[in-house]
Amino acid sequence: MRGKRTVFPLLAALSLLTFTLCLSREQAPRVISALPCDVPSDALVLFDGSNLENWQNRDGSAANWKLVDGAMEVNEGSIVTKQNFGDMQLHLEFRMPAPAVGEGQDRGNSGVYIHGNYEIQVLDSYENETYFDGQCAAVYKASPPLVNACRPPGIWQTYDIIFHAAELDDAGKVTKKATVTVLQNGVLVQDNLEISPTGGAMGNQELKKGPIMLQDHNHPVRFRNIWVREL
Numbered sequence: 001m002r003g004k005r006t007v008f009p010l011l012a013a014l015s016l017l018t019f020t021l022c023l024s025r026e027q028a029p030r031v032i033s034a035l036p037c038d039v040p041s042d043a044l045v046l047f048d049g050s051n052l053e054n055w056q057n058r059d060g061s062a063a064n065w066k067l068v069d070g071a072m073e074v075n076e077g078s079i080v081t082k083q084n085f086g087d088m089q090l091h092l093e094f095r096m097p098a099p100a101v102g103e104g105q106d107r108g109n110s111g112v113y114i115h116g117n118y119e120i121q122v123l124d125s126y127e128n129e130t131y132f133d134g135q136c137a138a139v140y141k142a143s144p145p146l147v148n149a150c151r152p153p154g155i156w157q158t159y160d161i162i163f164h165a166a167e168l169d170d171a172g173k174v175t176k177k178a179t180v181t182v183l184q185n186g187v188l189v190q191d192n193l194e195i196s197p198t199g200g201a202m203g204n205q206e207l208k209k210g211p212i213m214l215q216d217h218n219h220p221v222r223f224r225n226i227w228v229r230e231l
């Protein structure tokens with residue numbers, strides 16, 4: 001009995017101490033509203049199907065992509081967000097032209113350029129072979145996707161991208177590389193990968209904050225439901 005009497009108060013004290021330490025070390029995660037397939041309450045909507053007001057051409061002129069059935073379709077040049085973002089969680093949906101036309105890189109080619117610098121390839125890779133680090137969900141010419149999670153042309157697909165910007169010293173030299181994680185249609189396709197600028201982009205100078213660019217590669221790829229949460 002005597003042993004029990006000393007053990008219980010000791011356990012209680014330890015529990016209280018652990019609880020107190022946890023409270024002091026960590027803040028409770030913010031409560032937000034997020035229904036599956038819906039826009040989180042703290043996200044910035046970059047495209048809701050109604051207009052292109054958050055987007056512009058690379059030279060700053062008005063974006064001219066077509067608005068079709070709640071989506072925007074590639075037209076007359078790549079477009080970039082007017083706003084810049086640092087670390088981010090980005091959601092977007094894309095749809096390949098149907099029926100499929102062309103082969104390899106010439107089928108449903110577009111791209112999501114984080115900071116205008118790092119291309120997550122958008123391509124119709126459904127039963128369409130090309131070089132592995134150029135297929136859909138590749139970090140272009142740097143890393144093939146872990147799996148091919150493509151859906152057929154004409155069916156909407158999703159990208160969920162988590163990006164951490166490169167860390168730079170005062171001279172602009174990279175001290176820690178940017179990283180990216182990508183889920184395509186809910187499937188992990190890039191896993192916390194260190195990345196460098198992929199070329200064919202807005203410039204190779206890595207940034208703390210930059211825009212999101214959607215590529216015009218002469219194919220009528222559509223995008224919809226685009227939102228971002230800066231991290």
Ligand code: MG
Pocket residue numbers: 109110111119121122215217
């Ligand atoms: Mg591309």
